[in-house]
Amino acid sequence: MNRAYKYRVYPTAEQEQLLTDTFGSCRFVYNHYLALQSENYQQGKAYRNKTACNNDCNRILKQEQPWLKQVDKFALTNAIYALDSAYQRFFRRQGGYPRFKSRHHSRMSYTTNYTNGNIAVLAGEIKLPKLGKVGAVVHRRAPEDWRLKQATVSRESDGSYYVSVLYEYEAAIMPQAVNPEQVIGLDYKSDGLYMDSDGRCCGMPHYYRKNQKKLTKAQRKLKAKQLQSVNYRKQQKKIARIAKKAANQRKDYLHKKSTEIANRYDLVCVEDLSLRALANRGFGNGKATMDNGYGSFLTMLKYKLEERGKRLIRIEKWYASSKTCSRCGAVKMMPLSVRRYECNCGMSMDRDLNAAINIRNRGYEIYLKAA
Template sequence: MTVMMHRAVVYRAYPTREQAALIERTCGCARFLYNRMLADKIAHYRETGEMLRVTPARYKREFPWLKEVDSFALCNAQLNLDAAYRNFFRRVKAGEKPGFPKYKAKHRSRCCYKTNFVNGNIRFEGDGRYLRLPKLGSVRVRQKREIDPSWRIKSVTVEHTRSGRFEVSVLFEFETQEPERVEPESFVGLDYSSHDLYVTSDGERPGYPRCFRRTEWKLAREQRKLSRMQKGSANWGKQKARVARIHEKTRNQRKDFHHKAANGLVERYDCVCVEDLDMSGMSRSLKLGKSTMDNGFGMFRALLSYKLEDRGKRLVTVGRLFPSSQLCHECGYRFSGTKDLSVREWTCPSCGRTHDRDVNAARNIRDEGMRLALSA
């Protein structure tokens, strides 16, 4: 059976000065429209108690300069606002508090817009060295590996990053044979670790590369410098761009690391078992804050999931209430002394074995995941 797949590929872009200015203007118009529609919706609701349905067309009459930019960018701004409303009104799980749509401030929000493929308006040219986009024309892009000719462009997100680079993220759609399901034989459990990303039930840690730590350390130093500068001064502006560049670098390094770690697991195991962690709740309650967010286990899990599915393999999620770190893997005794996170090693009061906290937890996750996978 064939299935439809989507994949995004990010290219670095090198627009001309005119193109760069138009990208800026398009992002500005999309943001303006978003904010304007939000304000009108709020005012209308206050007056009448009803929801206002709006479309960009109305605003183009009122603000003719909106017609100068890619109209898909404006349509997508409206869709984004609709999605923000839907998110606010959605049925919530216990403890969730979706926020009301917010205004987009120029200095806080990302500078980007999305455009859609219609009738060949977006295409690669010049052996893939240029990408033709609505209103912008041909934009120089850095070539990537060969894209399969059967892949079709669905949409493109154009972004001016905080460090001043331009990036285009091209979303492709293609048909592929559904991978044959692998009968799982090899299982691995992962215990989340704020230092190493994870520890496996075989006792492996992915080993966050040292050079990444160095970039993180550099980032912290440059951020300290920035905080001591006169806000708004020329040097402050330069320093801000420097911090943004290092930020991007750490983000890319982390992404790269996640891909490699995930590929390694997918190659060696048929079924990967993980805990269902509430990441946002965790960083609040355990005071791990930044480091939890930083190594992004949630992102890693999503990556792992699609890589496994691509090969007909599975990611199994073990329930949030499963006491993975408290059970002795050897005898099943439940020891609550491990609730204290500083306990890295413990001895089971029942069978007398000494456990590494993380490896023991990973083994419990593996066994519980195996049970779930085989009973399903």
């Protein structure tokens, strides 16, 4: 199993310069091969695989652009691999055509690989290739037997730096027996988080919504300011601060909720939603869909359940959870505006609760078949 620990780091001015160069070099390499692949693509030539691009980078590009030799070589390789992943998603029709990374609008980050002790989490410091030791807040340490795999260094929009260290570890966990009473289904809610099959509705907390409103207001204010003026930059910084606070609040909340569920239930059933598809469906609620963090909630839930020897079951996408009566199994059309499921068999229930019960039942069925 994999697990990442994220640390705040405080680079010196010199280290900060090297970080900026590394972010820039990764962006340069990414954009260089994107341009090359695009040209090939337009001329009907074959796609160049990531190994070929990486060899080209080492043999040719680094000779033409010698400054690339000064940064972490793994970072450049990973940038090439990230571009390849973007293309693979595009080929599988899971994503759009890869886009150029802009100096101003893309997240600043790079990933480097572990080899021969080049990365280490020490007391108050993190050791990284090329950078050496960087001052860090080491709030937790991985157990001795975990293997360090990678580190991702990033700069947030407010100028703070983080290192996310990825570990791999063997899970010696006994699978838990599933008590049928401890099985729960969750139905995704775009305007909250989920409705569970026991009828409990989980929304985002009030303070988070308040902060979101503040963010929208601050963004509106930015539009009224003159582009690139002092006040404009000030407002940009303010927005970055609010956005970061909102993101942290959301993460804390999602951690709290996922831990609660993982402690309490043996088996959790959810729908396998393609969030992107939902967001693009054009109900005008795309923003809510993308912003409420359901995807990261499910990721947290999955590893927390697995750590406890429990399971998350994803129901196939086509399963008509909201159209099926959870009592008699009849299926009917349910426009989004209809909030109650009324069935000829006499069942009458909140639409989301009915869906959550169906998800629970279907998930438990899948579990029993596999067991």
